[in-house]
Amino acid sequence: MSTKRWVPLLAGLGIVLVLAAGPKVVSPFILQFLINLFMMAILAESWNLIAGFTGYASFGNAAFFGIGAYTTGVLLTRAGWPFALALPAGGILAMLFGVAVGMPVLRLKGQYFAIATLGIGETMREVVYNVEITGAGTGLVMPILRSPLTFFYVMLGILVAVTLVNWWVSESRFGYGLIAIREDEDAAAAMGINTPYYKTIAFALSAAFAGLAGGVYAYWITFIDPDAVFRMTTTIQMIIMAVFGGSGTVLGPLLGALVLSSVSEMLATQLATLADLFYGVIIVLVVLFMPKGLSDLIRQRVFSLKYFARNLREYRI
Amino acid sequence: MVILQARRVTKHFGGLAAVSMVDFDLREGEILGLIGPNGSGKTTLVNVITGMLPYTDGKVQFKSQTIQGLQAHEIGQLGLTRTFQVVKPFRNLTVLQNVMVGALFGARGGARDLASAHRKAEEVLEFVGLAHKAHAQAESLGVPERKRIELARALAMRPTLLFLDEVMAGLNPSEIDEAVELIKRIRDRGITLVVIEHVMKAIRKLSDRIMVLFHGEKLTEGLPDEVLNNSAVVSAYLGRRYAEQAHA
Numbered sequence: 001m002s003t004k005r006w007v008p009l010l011a012g013l014g015i016v017l018v019l020a021a022g023p024k025v026v027s028p029f030i031l032q033f034l035i036n037l038f039m040m041a042i043l044a045e046s047w048n049l050i051a052g053f054t055g056y057a058s059f060g061n062a063a064f065f066g067i068g069a070y071t072t073g074v075l076l077t078r079a080g081w082p083f084a085l086a087l088p089a090g091g092i093l094a095m096l097f098g099v100a101v102g103m104p105v106l107r108l109k110g111q112y113f114a115i116a117t118l119g120i121g122e123t124m125r126e127v128v129y130n131v132e133i134t135g136a137g138t139g140l141v142m143p144i145l146r147s148p149l150t151f152f153y154v155m156l157g158i159l160v161a162v163t164l165v166n167w168w169v170s171e172s173r174f175g176y177g178l179i180a181i182r183e184d185e186d187a188a189a190a191m192g193i194n195t196p197y198y199k200t201i202a203f204a205l206s207a208a209f210a211g212l213a214g215g216v217y218a219y220w221i222t223f224i225d226p227d228a229v230f231r232m233t234t235t236i237q238m239i240i241m242a243v244f245g246g247s248g249t250v251l252g253p254l255l256g257a258l259v260l261s262s263v264s265e266m267l268a269t270q271l272a273t274l275a276d277l278f279y280g281v282i283i284v285l286v287v288l289f290m291p292k293g294l295s296d297l298i299r300q301r302v303f304s305l306k307y308f309a310r311n312l313r314e315y316r317i
Numbered sequence: 318m319v320i321l322q323a324r325r326v327t328k329h330f331g332g333l334a335a336v337s338m339v340d341f342d343l344r345e346g347e348i349l350g351l352i353g354p355n356g357s358g359k360t361t362l363v364n365v366i367t368g369m370l371p372y373t374d375g376k377v378q379f380k381s382q383t384i385q386g387l388q389a390h391e392i393g394q395l396g397l398t399r400t401f402q403v404v405k406p407f408r409n410l411t412v413l414q415n416v417m418v419g420a421l422f423g424a425r426g427g428a429r430d431l432a433s434a435h436r437k438a439e440e441v442l443e444f445v446g447l448a449h450k451a452h453a454q455a456e457s458l459g460v461p462e463r464k465r466i467e468l469a470r471a472l473a474m475r476p477t478l479l480f481l482d483e484v485m486a487g488l489n490p491s492e493i494d495e496a497v498e499l500i501k502r503i504r505d506r507g508i509t510l511v512v513i514e515h516v517m518k519a520i521r522k523l524s525d526r527i528m529v530l531f532h533g534e535k536l537t538e539g540l541p542d543e544v545l546n547n548s549a550v551v552s553a554y555l556g557r558r559y560a561e562q563a564h565a
Contacts, residue, residue, distance in 0.1 A: 173421045173429060180418045183407035190367060190401075191474060192393035192422035248409075 009167065016160055020153070031148050035220060037261045038155035039213050043238035044245070044253035045162040046209035051239070052247030053169055054202045055182025056106065059235055060117030061210050063124040064094040066229035068211025069218035073140045074133055076219065083145075087154070087215040094211020095204045102203035106196065109185075118232075125230035139225030142218060151220040158216065162209040166250045178202055182248070240279055244286050246293025255294050288312060320345045320478055320509050321366075321397075326375035328358075328365050328533075335361040337533040339375075343478065348500070348510045350524030350541065352517075354554055358533040359513045360402055363480045367399045368392040379478065396424040398476035400467040402483045402513070408456035412447060413438050415455050416469045423474025434473075441473045445499060460487045472503065479503070480511045485519055493519050521545060529553065 019034075026034070043065065051057045068090035075086035105116040128134045145151075169175035177198045180188035189195050218224045237260075245256025260282065268275040289308040290297055300307060321343040328336040336358040343349055353359050364370040366377055368389035377385045379397055387395075407415050416438035420428045428434035442448045447465050450458065455466055464484050471479055485496050497519050504510055514520050520527065520541070527544040529536040531553045537544055544550055 171431065173431065173434075176414075176418050176421050176431075176434075179410065180407055180422075183409060184405040186369065186389075187401065187405035187407070187470075188418075189389040190369065190393055190399055191419055191470065192390050192424070193418075194388075194390045 012160075012163065016156070019156060028148065031152060033261075033265055035148065035151050035155050037257060038152075038159045039217060040237060040241060040261050041254050041257035042155070042159050042162050042209055042213040043234065044241040044257045045159070045166055046206045046213070047235075047238045048166060048242045048247055048249075048253045049169065049178075049209075050199075050202050050206040052242060052249070052253070053166075053175060053178045053182060054199055056199065056203070057114050057239070058117040058203070058206070059114045059239075060119070060121035061206065061238060062230055062232065062234040063117075063121040064098060064207040064210035065214035065217070065234055066124055066128070066226070067097055068094045068214030069224050069229040070128060070134050070140070070214075071211070072215030073142060073218040073224055076142055077140060078133060083219055087212065087219075090215030090218075091208045091212040094214070095208035098204040098207025099200055102200045102207075103196070106199040106203060121230060121232065121235060125226045128226045128230065135225075137226065139223055139228075140218075142222045142224075144222055145219060151216060154216050155213075158209065158212050163250065163254065165205060165209075166253075170250050174198070174201075179248075236279070240283055240286075243291075244282060244293060246295030249293070249295045252293050252295035259294065318345045319343065320380060322378045323366065324376045326362065326365060326377065327373045328361050328370060329373045334533050336365060336530075339530070339533075339535050341528055341535065341538065343509055343511065345509055346504065346507060347525040348504055348512060348523050350520040350527040351511055351513045351530065352515070352520060352527060353530035353536070357530040357553075359530055360482055361533075362530065363399055363482055363511075363513065366392075367397060367480065390422075393423060393474065394425050396475065396477040397480075398423070398471045398474050398478070399480035400464075400471050400482055400484055402486070404460070404463045404467050406455035406458075406463050406466050408454070410455055411452050412455055412458070412466055412469075413442065413451040415466050416441055416473045419470035419473030424476060427475050437473055438469075441469045444472065444502075445469045446495075461492055464488070468499070472508075476508060478509045478511075480513070482513045483515065484512075485514055485516050497522050517545065 043061070047058065047061050071093045072086045072090035075081040075089055076083060081089070101120055105113060105120070108116050129137050134140060169178060177188070177193045180191065180193055181195050181198060185195055214229060218229070241256035241260050242253040243256070244260055245254065246252025264275045264278055267278050286293070289311055291311060297307060319342050323339065323341050326336055326339045327334070339362060351359050361370065365372055365375070368384070368387055368391065372385050375385060376383065379395060382395065384392055384395065384397070407418065413435070417431070417434045420434035420437035428437050439448065439451065442451050445465050445468055447462065447469060450462060455463070458466070468481070468484055481500065485493050488496060493516055500510065500512065500523055512520065512523055524541050526539065527541050528538040529544060529550050536549060536553060537547055
């Protein structure tokens with residue numbers, strides 16, 4: 001068992017090495033696509049920590065992304081900090097914000113938690129609209145760094161880190177605590193799990209990685225405004241990718257981000273509105289036919305209609 | 318030695334006194350049967366003592382430490398554990414993983430890494446007779462086996478005091494006999510038990526003492542034969558007319 005646990009880790013390391021050598025040979029277009037893919041994968045994996053493992057479906061994780069983007073952006077432009085310091089600062093502030101809002105909202109359950117986090121995401125956009133230092137509604141222009149490779153490697157590094165955190169969660173006492181909370185919070189508490197503390201840590205980790213992704217995004221895209229970084233769509237995308245791939249697993253969200261980013265990129269080059277429609281259709285199909293995600297489908301090794309029919313029977317209300 | 322001392326334990330839900338001024342002591346190593354008709358406050362009493370519900374009033378000492386006002390997880394870490402009447406298995410985990418959670422958390426000083434929790438869980442599953450189902454998903458099991466998961470999880474927490482809330486409900490007579498034997502073996506491990514049950518035959522066999530709740534108040538307490546033949550207890554369960562007939 002203990003050797004088997006290391007197999008995915010080694011496989012992952014191999015993939016990372018290939019990817020690290022990759023950008024030397026791909027076109028600029030593919031490079032931009034990969035940076036975006038890594039960002040979506042980071043977001044899906046970070047959402048997975050609080051929703052997939054802990055069972056708290058947050059609809060406000062774009063708030064952490066936006067806070068990371070604005071913290072890094074403001075420090076880069078207004079305070080003249082180097083990116084190497086401004087980026088971690090974005091992650092840390094997003095994390096602290098996660099702790100501060102997590103303590104009250106993590107007392108809510110199910111749809112109440114979802115609505116409260118949805119409110120936080122929308123509120124943060126309005127706050128930033130009305131604050132001077134962020135450039136308010138006009139947005140913030142970053143200094144330009146003509147080095148897509150930097151963004152590629154930083155995004156890749158954060159993606160590796162968030163995947164390792166997910167892996168650690170799946171294999172640790174801490175992770176068992178989170179999963180127990182997801183499965184039954186009362187039973188978890190009765191078994192000696194400090195549920196408020198565990199939930200807050202998971203939320204803070206989730207927030208920190210979303211914040212880091214936001215920080216890199218701001219510098220990479222060179223211009224941010226409230227509508228661009230506090231987008232409900234960002235939250236929806238990370239949720240769909242995580243659920244499509246398989247939430248509560250380590251590699252599911254990665255897989256979901258890879259497949260959905262690729263398909264939506266192909267569709268977007270044909271017809272922009274088709275890409276949005278595509279997400280809507282995917283949500284309906286996944287929830288109906290494969291609620292446990294792509295990774296479960298692969299693990300079960302039943303590539304027939306039976307698998308989908310069984311899911312439809314088992315998970316109907 | 319008294320392991321738990323409860324005084325004036327009271328819980329109101331709005332105007333309803335679900336538990337009212339209940340006093341009782343538990344001696345180390347004994348089995349106390351807790352009985353009473355539906356709605357008499359047995360589960361509420363357990364919920365209050367284990368920190369799942371806040372107290373309206375009362376004072377509880379566990380091993381000379383005051384525990385009222387502590388949170389559920391703090392009480393669990395002290396070694397006071399309970400099972401749930403409506404079973405709460407971790408449905409998407411295997412039986413073994415369910416029990417590992419108990420071993421990983423539970424009372425202080427237990428397993429802190431997955432490997433030792435795994436060993437502890439296997440040992441407990443062997444003890445409760447669920448070892449052959451270790452790798453089944455908890456949601457695939459029937460009610461009797463889910464009750465055993467509850468029991469196994471609680472035992473993996475290394476409790477010193479265990480409240481069993483109707484672990485025999487829904488079992489057939491031979492399963493009840495097995496459960497009685499199992500609970501006796503749990504006591505033999507040095508664990509003090511409070512057993513809530515409606516199956517009188519089992520309660521009579523198991524209990525060193527029995528306490529009866531009625532409308533949230535303690536009706537009586539004593540040796541099993543005394544309590545179960547007490548006319549007030551009989552009428553609480555079956556109505557006054559039945560009690561009068563039985564004594565006529």
